[in-house]
Amino acid sequence: MTAARAAEHGGPGTSSDRLQRLLALVPYVISRKVVGLTETAAAFGISERELTDDLNMLWCVELRTPDPYCPIDLSYEGGEIVISQAEPVDRPLRLGVDEASALLVALRMLAEVGELTSAPDLAEGSALSRTIAKLEAAAGEAGAPSAQVAVEVDQHAERSVLARVSEALDSGRRLHLSYYVPGRDEATERDVDPMRLLVVEGRTYLEGWCRRAEAVRIFRLDRVLRIEVLEVAAEVPHQAEPVDVDQGLFRPSPDDMRVVLELTPRGRWVAEYYPCEDVTELGDGRLKVTLRTPDGAWARRLALGLGEDGRVVEPAALAAAVRADAATALAQYATDPSDSGPAPNQG
C-alpha cells in the first residue's frame, strides 16, 4: 500500500505501522476466538477492504526451509474471522517504553485527579489502582522510564469545591454556584446540572447545563465562590452537547473582539497563558500577539495590568478606554499625596 493511499483511507501509512498492525491483528482475533470483520476493522481504524488485505497477507506468509510451509491458517468466510493456526505470533508484542510511559503517566495523572476529587472510581484500591498495578506488571522494564515523567494537577481549586462537584456527579443532583467572572469583576448566581469534571491543561473545570443561560457552560473551579449540592435531581436536557475537549475549551467565535497587543519580554507570559491567534517575534524578545475575546472588559483589565509591558495596538477604542482608566486612576493618586495618609473616605 502506498502512503498516499493510506492517507486517503486515514490509516497508518508506513511499513512499520502496518507490520505492527498485522502482529496485533493475529492475537486480537485469537484472544476472541471468532470475531466479525466489521467489528475488527473498526477496532483497528481501517476499512474492511484493508482488513481483508491484511488477512490475506498473513495467510500468504510462507517459509521455504527446511520444508516450505505456511505458518498461519485463517478464514473469514461469512464475515467472521477465525485463525486456526498462527503459533509463532499468537501473542501481542510487548509494550515499548513510549507506549508503557504514555499509559502509565496518564493513569498516574488520573490517580492525582482522584485524590483531589475523592471520586470513587479513582480512589485508592479502586479500578484505577488495580489497572496501574496490572499495567506496570505487563510493561515490566519498559515501564521504568515513565517514573521520569510527572504530572501535577492544579490545586488552586478548593478541595471542598471538587468534593461537592464529585458528589453531585455521583448522585446526579443539581448544583448551585456563586461564580466569579473576572472580566466583569462580579459574582453570578446560577443553578447547574453537572455533566463532567474536566481537567484540561492542568486546570479543573465543571461542565454542566446552566439553567440560567439554558446552555452547556464550563466553569473554572478556582472561580467558584460558593457551591451547594441541591436536593434536586439534575436534568441535563437531550440537546446538551458535551464540549469537544480535544478542540480546546474556549474556541473563539467570529463575533469576538480581535485584540492586538505588543508585549515586552516581561509581558511575554501573555502568549503562554492565553490562546493566541497569531504570535509574531518583533526582535529583542518583544512579541506582537493577536487574541480573540468576547469580553471587552477582560481585555481592558489585561492591558491595564500589563502597563508598559503590553501596548494595545488594536482596536483603537480599547486603547482609548485603557488610557482613560489609567488617567482616572492616576488622578486619584495625585490628589492623595501621602503613602499612608488620609484615605478618600476621610475627605
Added chain:
Amino acid sequence: MSRRKTERLLSLVVCLLSSQRYLTATQIRAAVPGYPESFDAFKRMFERDKEELRELGIPLDMGTNAALDDEVGYRIPRQAYELPDIRLEPDEAAVLAVAARVWHRAELAGAAAGALLKLRAAGVDAEETAQPGIEPRLQAGEAAFAPLWEAVRDRRPVTFRYRAAGRSEAQQRELEPWGVVNRHGRWYVAGHDRARQAVRAFRLSRIDGGVGFSGPPGSVTVPADADVRELVKSWDDRPVAPRSAVLSVRAGAGLGIRRQAAREVAGPDGWDEVETPFAEVAWFSEHLASFGPDVIVREPADLRDAVITRLKGALA
C-alpha cells in the same frame, strides 16, 4: 511503503520467532522469501530490516548455537517478545480508555494508541464509550517535548537556547535531563545544568528553537535521590514571605481582590478599606492595576509605586 517489504518483514519475524536455534544470515535468506539474489544486496537489506525490527521494539538476539560456531546467528526469544498476560475487569478497562485519551493530540498520543492496540490484541476490551464523568487532557503543541522525552528516556545530554522569564536574549544551555514534569498544565524539564554546575528547571515553552543531543545514549546518570517533581515545584513556587497590603477599594467593585482579603471595613463615602496578603510586588501590582480606578494602594510604598508605574505605562 511497499507491500513486498511488509511481507518480507512479517515473514522474517515469523521465521525468527519459530526457531529455537540461532539462524545464520544464510539460513534466513534461504527461509524468508523476498531477499535479492546478490549476497551483498541481501546483506544491506537484511541490516536495514534488523534495524527496523529493533525500532519497533522487537527483541532481536544475536549469538551462536555452539561455542565452536564461528558464524553469528539471530533469533527472537518468545519470552522477550510476548506481552505478559493481562486481564482487565470492565471497570479497569473503562479507566484505561480514559487514560488513553489523556494524550489526545499531545506528543505521546501515538504511543498511547499503540499501547491500547496491543492491549486490545491481548484480549482487553477498552470501551471508548465508557464515561466515568472525568475527562483529563494534557497540553499539546510543545515542540521541545519529543526530543526532551527521548533524551530523558535514553539518558542523553541536550543543548538548547532558553529565554528566561523577562529576558530579551535567549542563552545557550547544556543540560543533563533527569525528567519532564507537567505542573498545572505547563511542561518543564529538570536536571543538571553543565555550565552552571547546578540543578535547574526550564519551562519548555521558553525554549527557543530546537533541542539537540550533545552526547550518546546512556551518558547521563540520574542521581538515585533525584525527585524531578519536587525540583520543578520548588523552582516554580520559590517561597516568598507573605506581606500585607492596605487598599481602598470602591464599594461594590474589586470582588477579585476581596476574595483573598484578610479584613474589609466599609467606609462612609463609597470606599472600603481592604487588607490583603500578597507575595510578589511584580505580580500583585499587575493584578491591582488591572482594576484601574476602582483600587487605590495605601501601603506598602513599593507596591503603591509599582501600581503607579504600571498605570503610567498604560497611559503612555
